[in-house]
Amino acid sequence: GAGVSQSPSNKVTEKGKDVELRCDPISGHTALYWYRQSLGQGLEFLIYFQGNSAPDKSGLPSDRFSAERTGGSVSTLTIQRTQQEDSAVYLCASSRGGGNQPQHFGDGTRLSIL
């Protein structure tokens, strides 16, 4: 597709389970970002990938959160041992090169922890 694709669109899971969220960026975009958006809140930066450089993980809230980007394209955000406070919309964005390049967002994955 032409835009950023995220899957699943909704995920409901029990506390303590692991979840994987997928992001398929726009073809040719070297930068990829993950954000978390809690209900009625702004965008909280989680992690940033740029090309083959080491990712900037400074926004990850705990060591239960991790992400990888394979082949410079698809990215997976993994949350281990989920907690209720992890409930949020997880948004992925990509851009041509980061910085002053426009970020294009997917529609997010709405994660609900029971």
Add this chain to the structure above:
Amino acid sequence: QQQVKQSPQSLIVQKGGISIINCAYENTAFDYFPWYQQFPGKGPALLIAIRPDVSEKKEGRFTISFNKSAKQFSLHIMDSQPGDSATYFCAAPTSGSARQLTFGSGTQLTVLP
């Protein structure tokens, strides 16, 4: 750590009125200040952006005004329409990073018919 302060948190405007949303930032690593528009259930979409070699940028009914010395910028929506009802986010470059943005907390705009 960059902070971007956005106000108001919510705004109600009559159709045809002017909507004004303000943002203030602390430091910049580069000069690029975008505004995003988000509808319920959708991801944010870039609305308009400014590089502060100019003090104002206009695209249709949307205008960004930029005051570099005050570290403030604002979004003006002229002739507001019910279809403009959405959440608006400003963003500013994250201090200490050459490639990231810090987003404001968002303004929920409601335009009454």
